[in-house]
Each structure stands twice: as C-alpha cells, then as structure tokens.
Amino acid sequence: MLTIKNLHARVVEGTPILKGISLEVKAGEVHAIMGPNGSGKSTLARIIAGHPDYQVTDGTIEYEVNRRRQNLLDLEPHERACAGIFLAFQYPVDVPGVSNAVFLRASFNAVCRYQGLPELDPLDFDDLLKEKLAMLDMNPAYVDRPVNVDFSGGEKKRNEILQMAILNPRLAVLDETDSGLDVDSLKLVAEGVNRLRTPTNATLMITHYERLLKYIRPDVVHVLDAGRIVRTGDYSLAEEVERRGYDWLQGAGAA
Amino acid sequence: MPDTMTSTADSYKYGFVTAVEADTIQKGLNEDVIRLISSKKQEPPFLLEFRLKAYRWWLEQVEPRWAHVTFPPIDYQAIRYFSAPKPAKPKLGSLSEVDPEVLATFERLGIPLGEQKRLSGVAVDAVFDSVSVGTTHKEVLAKHGIVFCSFSEAAREHPALVESYLGSVVPFNDNYFAALNSAVFTDGSFVFIPKGVKCPMDLSTYFRINAAETGQFERTLIIAEEGASVSYVEGCTAPMRDENQLHAAVVELIALDDATVKYSTVQNWYPGDQDGKGGIYNFVTKRGRCAGRNSKISWTQVEAGAAITWKYPSVILKGDNSVGEFYSVALTNHCMQADTGTKMIHLGRNTRSTIVSKGIACERSRNSYRGLVRITPGAEGARNYSQCDSMLVGDACEANTFPYIEVGNNTAVVEHEATTSKISAEQLFYLQSRGLDKEAAVSLLVNGFCKDVFKTLPLEFSVEAVRLLEMKLESSVG
Ligand SMILES: Nc1ncnc2c1ncn2[C@@H]1O[C@H](COP(=O)(O)OP(=O)(O)OP(=O)(O)O)[C@@H](O)[C@H]1O
C-alpha cells in the first residue's frame, strides 16, 4: 500500500532531516515507528501527509489502493487525504471559530465529493457523528465547541481519533496519539484503531511507549535514529527498546 | 515560511470601464462649480444655500490626519465634481431612457435593472458616477407610502422632508470630508418609511464609479417614522486605475419612536494594485440618530475594498431604551489601509449598544479599529458591549485597536474585549490534511472568524460577502 524508497528530505532550503528511509507497509499491516526525540518520526509522518515545510531531495513514496499506484509526492495534501491517508497530529491544531461539527462535515463531504460519493446532509451526518461519538465514549458537547480550542491534551488526541473514525481512512498515520492519554482513553483509542484494522487498511503508528503496542499489536517495528531506520523487527524489538532504551542501536546505521 | 504566504496576482473582476458618452464638467472646485451642480439638478434654493455654507466652512479647514493611514496630499482642484452618463433620451428617470451601455454595466455587476430580470425581493437604486440611473420597484413601494428614489429626485419632489432632515445628523461642518460632501454631493438614495409601515422588501443602492479623475460624493438619507422599519443595503465597485479616486459620502439615518433601521454595506471599491498604486480613497461619514424611544439602528459593514478606508458608522442614542449596533468585517490585503470603527453616543436612559468588529489584515496592509463609546451623564442604565478581534495573515501586516471609552454616569456598564489571532500555515495544513483544499480551508477559517457579523446580513448579501472575502483571501493565502 505504501512504499517508501530511499527517502531524503530536508526543511525547505534547510538542514537535511531524513537521510535515506525505505519502508513498505502492506494492506492489512500495522507498523510501529519508535525512535529518540528529534530522530525524524514526525517529519516522516508530515511528509507522507504533504506538509509544505519539507522538501524531498531524493527517493520516492508510492501509494497504492484498489490496484491504482500513485506517486504520493505529486498529490496536494488535501488530495492525499481524499485518497485515504489520514495523519493524526502529534500536536493537533486549534481552529478558533469553527465548530467541530461544521469542520467534520465539511471534511467528510470534501472526501465524499473527491471520491464521487454522495454527500451527507446535516441530519444524516449527525447520525453518523453520534454513532462515532458513542463508540469513542466522547461527550457530544465537544462537537459544538471550536476545533481543539481549550481542549485538554487528551481530549485533543481523542478528537483526532474521532476525525479518523469519521473519515475511515485506508492508511492511518498516528503520530504519538498515545502520549498524554490516561489508561481508559488509551484503551478507547486502541479500540478505535483496531476497529479500522481490516485486510484492506493499514496503520503506521509512531510511539515512544510499548504500552500502546500491547493494545495494538504491530506486525513490524522500526527504530528511527538521526533520519535513518536503524533496526526493523517484530514486536520483540519494541520490548527490547522498552528495556534497554536506544543507546545500543544508535550509530548502527541503515541495515 | 514557504511560499504559502506570498501573494499572487489579484483579480479584481469589477475593474472594467464602460464607454459612455458623459456629461462632465471642468475639473476643479469653486462656487461656480457648486452652482452648476445645483442647477443641473434643478434643486430648490435651500439646497444651494446648504452647499455654499458647507463650502465656505470647508475652505477654512485642513484635511484631518489623525487616522492611522498615510497618503499624499489630495489636489482638490484636480478632481472633477460631476460626471453623468448622457441619457439616450433627454431626461433620466425611466430605464428605457438610460444608455444601454450603463444598463449592461449593472447587469455585468450582477444588478440587473430591467423589469424581467431584476432581483425580486430587493428594490435597487443604481448610481453611476454622479447620478442615479434608475430605481426599481418604486410603484410597489409607493402603495405602502414608502418613498425610495434618488436624492436628486427627493430634493425636487419632497423638498420639505429633505430640508427638515438633511444635515440633522451629520451637520455640514461635522468634519472636513462631510463638509466637502455637503458642498458638492451629486446623488445618492432617499428613503422615507411612513409611520407604522414595515418595508416589505430590502432596499438597496449600488454605487458605481466609472469616469476617470472624478470624485463620487453621494448622499443618502433614510427616515423611519414612528413604528416603521426598513432594511437597506449598499454595494459598490469601481474600475482599476493607477490614479487614486476620492469617494466621500455622507449617510444620515433617522429612527423615530419604535422605528428600526438596518443598514448593511458590502464595500468592494478598487483597492489599488499589489504595490498600492491607484485605488479609491473611501472617506465616509455615516451616522444614525435614534431620535425616538425604543428605536434601533443597526450598521453592518463588510469592507473589502478601497485603497484607504476612513469610516465610522455611528449611532446617537437619544431616545430612551434605544439600541445601536455596529457589526463590521474589514479585510485589507496588499497595501490597503483601513481605519474604521464606530461611535456610540449614549444620551438617553437605558440605551444599549453592541460593537462587534472583525479585522483581517494580510500582506503589507494596515487594519485599525477605532471606536468611541461615550456614556453621557444623563444616560442612566446605559450598557455597551464591544468585541474587537483581529486576524493576521502573514507577518508584514499590522492590526491595531484604538478603543476610546468615556463614562459619565456610574450606573453604566461598559465591557470591552479584544483578541488578535493569526491564520497560520499549520492551521491550513491541518484542514488540508482533512481533505479540504486550500480555498475551502481558508473559507472555513474566515467564515468562522466572521460568522457573528455575517449572520447579521440579509441572506443573499451574506452569501455575496462570504464569496467576496474568499476571493480576496485566495490571492493572499497563495
Ligand atoms: N519545520 C521544521 N523546521 C526546522 N526544523 C525542523 C522542522 N521540522 C523538524 N525539524 C527538525 O528535524 C528534527 C526531527 O524532528 P521531528 O519532529 O521529526 O522529530 P521526532 O522524531 O518526531 O521527535 P519527537 O519524538 O520529539 O516528537 C528535529 O531536530 C527538528 O528540530
């Protein structure tokens, strides 16, 4: 589904951050990405979503759904979203003045339009929203509040998962969605993600903690350091990182 | 920051010029010019007197410079004070006599005037340079006793009304530009809603500047008698030219006991090019008097054009329990400068006023809110609530708030809130990553910011206002 080859990227006209990342995520798989602060995890996630701050200087990212292969780097951020890519932000952004409900419906209908599906009218959308709120055990009062404004850290993260549940993406990239969540929220978020786990979907999870991986078992674990993948393994790699930290992996270089 | 915040060429789609045969006078200003204007309009003598008094006062004044805007000195002798499209037949008044080019111009601006095509729920007075070329739905309105016509026609047909109210809210010597307007105003709209009548449709005036080197000095007077109510809307555009053009208007509103006047503006004068060359100087005095008990005057403005805007639609709250409102969205981009706000002068008891101002500054523009809330000693129990928010798009723009609050009665309650925020590249990316393209993302953000103001506009104009802001912002957000 997602094939990244030898990806080099930097901040536009700035310092290089990613220095040759290769990664393949197949439909049905869950990959975890771990790595020390500043190693480039969020940068990778943001580049997949098309953030304008970064420039790809070498390498490719291909995305394939329904046997249609596309060069992801040719697509605008909104086109990537409409094609089924969803990034749950490490730091969700405040959108003052725009209520969650208005935002979610605008977003949902934009994706429907792009995919040639009928849009939902406010009443039908409201039903969908209620269903997802219940699933995530979220207070319906959130939907009338401006997006993320004055939300607690954990509420923001849950709000990201609510958006994900509404948009039902093919490829979800979760950037430290577990950070700042209490145990109950973590379980709910994990349930939400697991529900999306179908043979045709895939998830890329960035996390520092093995505890999330207990709830969402990854098929593959990567460790990123200084812009390179220094180790790829199965779940046991995450356990080892949890025990030993990253020191023993640093400087290992690309395999 | 990447290039998301730099501008691309702005498209001002109203920037065309109409080739019409025009009746224009020599450039320059003196008493003879004023007499000429007055005689062209076949005005009653009191009006000529009013004009000359204003002119003589104006001569002794200097241009005010206290607003937070900069512009080179205006050469008042280089301006033409009258230009009117020549009628196809000698007398204007019926649309069949209007130059077809002029009608086509209004049609192109989205204001069809012909019987078949005109907007059904709105009566329109169309002003082209110095004259009104036509007013629709007059007959229907007349059945209710409503007078809706050009100012010139009102001066001829209803001189007593004009004489008793003209200058009663904005005196000829109120300020420099109001005095200039009082001396040379050419046309505008006149509305009279008699006692107890609720105007059955929105009334509107569309102002079009066409001729070069010509100023537009319109004068609007709206009177709502006891228990009457009316909703009035104005719109405006002008061709793209490298020279600045002066637009100095005066609007006076009067609301008697229990009357309501709602005045909405969607201002889209040519703002000049990206480097600030050309554009309209929009120096306007708008004021309403809540003369009667329980009367209400409400201003809503969407200021999206003009090189410089200098404008403070105000309300004098004379009648007990009267209500004044000011809702404003002012958008500046490129090198535009806006210094706009309101004055709420509380004289009567239990008078209430609300101010909601939303300033959006982009690129190198300057956007200032300036507002006065004055509670006079007699205004027992007066209340004011002000909310002034600014939104910055980019790093080189400037947003200011200058609130003046004078409280002369300790029973008054005055609240003022202000915020400044920024549309960031991060916000745009967030919305885009949820499937919204850049236009949709900006529109969502701006609508969110302005919704408290937009919801006070009549429906079709709020749609128009949203579209106008989206168009302007598109060029500013990249
Ligand atoms: N837009 C940017 N401008 C400048 N530097 C940037 C930018 N984005 C990322 N960087 C730098 O690139 C490096 C990688 O940052 P990134 O956010 O990808 O790290 P991370 O692995 O997600 O870290 P954390 O675990 O702390 O979230 C850091 O040194 C960061 O300062």
Ligand SMILES: [Mg+2]
């Ligand atoms: Mg990160």
